Amino acid sequence: MSSVATVTTEPVFLPFASLAWFKHQLAPMPERARRTAIMVAAAVLCVIISMTLQVPELSVTAYMPFFVSKESKHLTTLTFLLGFIGATIGIGASLLLYKFTYGHPELRIPGMAIALFLGMYVSRIFVLGPLGFLIGFVVAVSQSVGEEIPSPELLVRGLLWLWVAIVYGAALTVVLNLLFLPDGAGPAAHSPKPKSLFVSDAFTNPAHVHFAFKVTFAAMFCYIFYSAIDWSGIHTALITCTFIALESTEATLYKGTLRIVGCVIGGALALFSIVFLMPHMETIASLVVLVACAAAIAGWVATGSERISYAGLQLAFAFFYSVFQGYAPDTDLDNVRNRVVGILFGLIVTGLVFQYIWPERASQRNSK
Numbered sequence: 001m002s003s004v005a006t007v008t009t010e011p012v013f014l015p016f017a018s019l020a021w022f023k024h025q026l027a028p029m030p031e032r033a034r035r036t037a038i039m040v041a042a043a044v045l046c047v048i049i050s051m052t053l054q055v056p057e058l059s060v061t062a063y064m065p066f067f068v069s070k071e072s073k074h075l076t077t078l079t080f081l082l083g084f085i086g087a088t089i090g091i092g093a094s095l096l097l098y099k100f101t102y103g104h105p106e107l108r109i110p111g112m113a114i115a116l117f118l119g120m121y122v123s124r125i126f127v128l129g130p131l132g133f134l135i136g137f138v139v140a141v142s143q144s145v146g147e148e149i150p151s152p153e154l155l156v157r158g159l160l161w162l163w164v165a166i167v168y169g170a171a172l173t174v175v176l177n178l179l180f181l182p183d184g185a186g187p188a189a190h191s192p193k194p195k196s197l198f199v200s201d202a203f204t205n206p207a208h209v210h211f212a213f214k215v216t217f218a219a220m221f222c223y224i225f226y227s228a229i230d231w232s233g234i235h236t237a238l239i240t241c242t243f244i245a246l247e248s249t250e251a252t253l254y255k256g257t258l259r260i261v262g263c264v265i266g267g268a269l270a271l272f273s274i275v276f277l278m279p280h281m282e283t284i285a286s287l288v289v290l291v292a293c294a295a296a297i298a299g300w301v302a303t304g305s306e307r308i309s310y311a312g313l314q315l316a317f318a319f320f321y322s323v324f325q326g327y328a329p330d331t332d333l334d335n336v337r338n339r340v341v342g343i344l345f346g347l348i349v350t351g352l353v354f355q356y357i358w359p360e361r362a363s364q365r366n367s368k
Contacts, residue, residue, distance in 0.1 A: 025308045036299035039065045042173045043295040057165035059324040064169030066316040076177045080170050082131050090138025091163050115139035121212035125202035210358040215245045218353040233338030240346025249354045256347040262314025263343045267336045270322035294319045
């Protein structure tokens with residue numbers, strides 16, 4: 001769920017030359033087909049409901065099944081609860097902050113930076129780190145779109161609809177998982193209950209502050225850059241900086257590689273659909289088939305091991321974000337281009353920052 005989740009240390013680049021490696025990673029595993037089917041069903045239902053009731057932010061809603069679905073009912077429900085709390089607090093805090101920053105970029109930019117820094121810092125020192133990350137992320141991203149909204153009323157309405165889009169898509173996913181995922185699905189976890197709300201070195205390890213600063217610096221650099229050149233279409237750069245950030249430089253670069261691979265595949269699927277398929281679609285039934293096919297590919301990758309699962313999430317997000325920009329499929333190819341450019345830019349900036357500013361190696365963390 002979070003950008004600070006623990007991952008296995010991997011090389012920076014995927015072993016593309018190894019066909020056996022790909023076969024192993026994409027091979028059927030216990031409950032993989034069932035979990036993929038649940039994601040497909042949830043995504044299809046989200047598209048049908050949002051288009052029928054004209055719920056805004058369809059791309060976000062359609063992505064929720066991939067973001068929330070986990071290996072077991074318990075983890076899926078926990079992810080939903082943390083997401084619900086984080087999104088609610090984050091959007092509420094952003095609305096409160098807009099009372100002082102709307103129309104005042106000199107206040108909004110420092111507000112974004114402070115929120116992002118605090119969210120990333122809390123994500124490192126708090127046992128429930130994803131909650132702090134999500135709050136900071138929601139505040140920063142929602143503040144970043146302030147100049148594009150022509151009036152405060154539209155801004156408030158847009159943020160509240162965003163909350164609806166997130167929550168109902170995630171809730172629908174939880175219901176399907178509770179109904180169709182077996183009780184014994186997922187690896188058994190017997191981790192001891194934490195005795196404190198904070199990690200053991202929360203207030204003694206300077207690496208936590210360094211990490212928060214690096215992520216904030218990379219994200220704000222991207223935001224100021226694309227705002228200065230008036231190219232808000234590549235705002236995925238800011239999102240990339242926050243979502244790929246991990247404890248070590250190696251893990252961050254590896255996750256960034258997964259992100260761009262998933263984005264390129266998802267963008268290619270969206271580009272093919274926009275050019276060759278959507279001009280011939282006349283009913284929602286044909287669109288449902290397209291969504292189901294794309295969701296099946298993304299879901300199968302997302303339900304794999306940690307070495308490839310993040311690429312599946314990015315594949316889904318890139319496809320839905322590129323195809324849906326309203327209540328109907330979009331035929332603007334600029335969206336595909338902008339998303340890929342934004343992710344590439346964010347990946348480059350994050351990689352440089354994590355490589356040269358307080359680099360934190362996995363071997364250093366393991367030796368502590």
